[in-house]
Amino acid sequence: MKTSIATVSISGDLPEKLAAIAAAGFDGVEIFENDFLAFDGSPADVGRMVRDHGLEITLFQPFRDFEGMPEPQRSRTFSRAERKFDLMTELGTDLMLVCSNVSPLSLGGIDRAAADFRELGERAARRGLRVGYEALAWGRHVSDHRDAWEIVRRADHKNIGLILDSFHTLARRIDPDTIRSIPGDRIFIVQLADAPLIEMDLLYWSRHFRNMPGEGDLPVAAFMRAVAATGYSGTLSLEIFNDQFRGGSPKTVSVDGYRSLVYLMDRVKRAEPDVSIAVPDMPDRIEVLGVEFVEFTADEEEAAELSSMLTAMGFRETARHKSKDVALFRQGDINLVLNTERKGFAHSAHLVHGMSAYALGLKVQDANATVERAEALGAEVFEQAPGPGEIAIPAIRGVGGGVIYFIDAKSDLAKVWDIEFEPLKDVVPETGAGLKAIDHVAQTMAYDEMLSWVLFYTSIFRTRKTPVVDIVDPAGLVRSQVIGNEDGSLRLTLNGAENRRTLAGHFIAESFGSGIQHLAFATSDIFAAAAALRRNSLEPLSISRNYYDDLEARFGLEPKFSDRLRAENILYDRDSTSEYFQIYTPMFGEGFFFEIVERRGGYAGYGGPNAPFRIAAQKRRMGPKGMPKM
Numbered sequence: 001m002k003t004s005i006a007t008v009s010i011s012g013d014l015p016e017k018l019a020a021i022a023a024a025g026f027d028g029v030e031i032f033e034n035d036f037l038a039f040d041g042s043p044a045d046v047g048r049m050v051r052d053h054g055l056e057i058t059l060f061q062p063f064r065d066f067e068g069m070p071e072p073q074r075s076r077t078f079s080r081a082e083r084k085f086d087l088m089t090e091l092g093t094d095l096m097l098v099c100s101n102v103s104p105l106s107l108g109g110i111d112r113a114a115a116d117f118r119e120l121g122e123r124a125a126r127r128g129l130r131v132g133y134e135a136l137a138w139g140r141h142v143s144d145h146r147d148a149w150e151i152v153r154r155a156d157h158k159n160i161g162l163i164l165d166s167f168h169t170l171a172r173r174i175d176p177d178t179i180r181s182i183p184g185d186r187i188f189i190v191q192l193a194d195a196p197l198i199e200m201d202l203l204y205w206s207r208h209f210r211n212m213p214g215e216g217d218l219p220v221a222a223f224m225r226a227v228a229a230t231g232y233s234g235t236l237s238l239e240i241f242n243d244q245f246r247g248g249s250p251k252t253v254s255v256d257g258y259r260s261l262v263y264l265m266d267r268v269k270r271a272e273p274d275v276s277i278a279v280p281d282m283p284d285r286i287e288v289l290g291v292e293f294v295e296f297t298a299d300e301e302e303a304a305e306l307s308s309m310l311t312a313m314g315f316r317e318t319a320r321h322k323s324k325d326v327a328l329f330r331q332g333d334i335n336l337v338l339n340t341e342r343k344g345f346a347h348s349a350h351l352v353h354g355m356s357a358y359a360l361g362l363k364v365q366d367a368n369a370t371v372e373r374a375e376a377l378g379a380e381v382f383e384q385a386p387g388p389g390e391i392a393i394p395a396i397r398g399v400g401g402g403v404i405y406f407i408d409a410k411s412d413l414a415k416v417w418d419i420e421f422e423p424l425k426d427v428v429p430e431t432g433a434g435l436k437a438i439d440h441v442a443q444t445m446a447y448d449e450m451l452s453w454v455l456f457y458t459s460i461f462r463t464r465k466t467p468v469v470d471i472v473d474p475a476g477l478v479r480s481q482v483i484g485n486e487d488g489s490l491r492l493t494l495n496g497a498e499n500r501r502t503l504a505g506h507f508i509a510e511s512f513g514s515g516i517q518h519l520a521f522a523t524s525d526i527f528a529a530a531a532a533l534r535r536n537s538l539e540p541l542s543i544s545r546n547y548y549d550d551l552e553a554r555f556g557l558e559p560k561f562s563d564r565l566r567a568e569n570i571l572y573d574r575d576s577t578s579e580y581f582q583i584y585t586p587m588f589g590e591g592f593f594f595e596i597v598e599r600r601g602g603y604a605g606y607g608g609p610n611a612p613f614r615i616a617a618q619k620r621r622m623g624p625k626g627m628p629k630m
């Protein structure tokens with residue numbers, strides 16, 4: 001598989017773009033004409049710069065408004081093309097993209113267009129160049145790859161071929177299987193892009209909202225399977241027009257792009273094992289069996305505060321690490337690790353972020369295979385030399401540089417609690433709070449990072465993403481998207497903050513980066529949990545009276561029931577068949593908190609409608625300087 005990306009997909013100037021593209025592992029680059037025009041150097045300089053990075057130029061593009069013009073424009077388009085052929089020769093590339101004509105002057109007519117391409121093919125052949133024709137979704141007469149193919153077929157010239165672009169086909173909802181009847185050797189290059197499903201003008205959607213395959217909602221894998229079925233084995237090139245990427249980090253966008261291509265081809269290869277495109281060998285997407293633990297880093301004072309809050313929520317410290325300042329708190333199937341070491345990675349994480357839930361332990365079938373897949377997809381492997389008597393737990397770096405550990409039952413990993421920890425004597429019995437499992441882990445990040453982490457989680461793990469939900473914070477919008485597995489044993493809510501004044505934005509700014517902002521525990525009796533908090537003098541986040549009045553009206557609740565919710569500060573949501581209950585703890589650190597939830601009747605959401613009221617309540621509790629107070 002030869003990989004490529006268009007320069008237009010990345011931010012920065014041309015040298016920055018090329019450096020990032022090469023570092024991410026691409027084989028080639030499409031030179032988008034504007035990037036060349038904006039560069040103050042000769043075409044030969046650009047060609048040299050590309051090749052010095054070990055890249056090749058896979059395509060020069062776009063050449064616009066060519067086919068089907070009346071005279072005198074027609075003659076002019078040919079002289080224009082000759083000029084660009086000169087340029088291509090100097091750059092050192094043999095393939096040019098002509099996109100379908102959008103000019104009001106263009107006449108249409110398949111044979112007229114075919115004749116123009118035949119002549120262009122002759123001219124290109126004289127210079128050893130090739131031309132590919134792409135149907136823009138908003139082309140004036142040609143807006144469908146089937147019509148573009150018919151023109152290429154009738155042009156009947158070996159230097160004229162077809163260019164497919166997943167966006168143009170899929171945005172128009174053209175069945176990608178119509179590609180299967182096109183001969184693979186007549187496809188000169190394949191451009192790939194995804195996009196979120198938003199109803200809008202095609203051109204605007206294409207130029208501003210494309211994203212990497214797997215980041216959006218278009219069936220790019222089905223498109224690619226159809227391409228693969230033609231026998232096409234040439235370059236796969238990302239062409240992503242995206243406002244966010246233009247302003248983003250060249251490195252991140254390139255790395256995400258490469259990951260998206262490898263992941264896409266991995267999916268295609270599994271669905272169509274006979275494809276002739278070489279794909280890196282790696283284990284299939286990893287099934288997550290649940291969250292084994294969450295690990296906090298804290299100093300002594302923070303640890304005392306955290307452990308008293310955990311105790312009030314019904315957790316008990318059950319074991320201590322044999323050689324480190326690390327404590328294990330348990331309740332139900334929940335394991336929380338409290339690390340107060342003054343050295344090692346936990347300590348470094350503390351120096352950077354302060355008290356934080358810096359590591360997540362996931363249960364999988366095969367921990368080593370998990371790291372192998374993650375590494376093949378460009379994730380960073382995490383290694384820390386194990387101390388005496390410790391086992392090396394396979395791990396990768398995740399959101400905000402945090403760690404994701406993998407625990408499996410096929411090795412000693414599952415026995416880590418017995419191997420590394422010494423049980424405490426005289427552990428008091430569970431106090432009846434009834435927390436059973438981790439319901440979800442909420443990670444907060446800048447909105448710009450969200451797509452990256454969506455791709456990270458969905459490409460490595462067998463997970464799905466939900467549609468993005470907008471959450472209104474009094475100071476701005478926070479977007480929320482959930483990554484989850486089939487049985488609900490892994491639910492990660494990603495929250496993307498657009499500014500620093502939102503609660504989520506404050507958290508990222510003050511804890512110096514993205515990370516886990518809250519943990520939600522599942523119970524099967526929210527009122528018992530509330531009673532336990534009360535017994536243990538943990539006052540939950542106080543919710544406004546107005547909220548309960550509205551709740552009663554909105555859902556037609558019995559006043560007795562809504563009074564009970566109000567008395568316990570329980571937030572409530574329901575749909576036609578199921579109900580959801582939530583209680584929040586106060587915040588500590590820079591806005592970290594816990595939540596306790598009960599799902600009745602298979603409620604699948606996260607209480608999105610309640611989020612603005614919860615956030616408002618949290619902000620009320622923040623001091624004048626915006627610092628959370630207990």
Ligand SMILES: O=C(O)c1ccc(O)c(O)c1
Binds near residue numbers: 097134165191206239
């Ligand atoms: O938006 C455009 O004009 C444009 C240009 C070239 C392409 O390959 C494309 O897909 C879109």
Ligand SMILES: [Mg+2]
Binds near residue numbers: 134165239
């Ligand atoms: Mg294109």
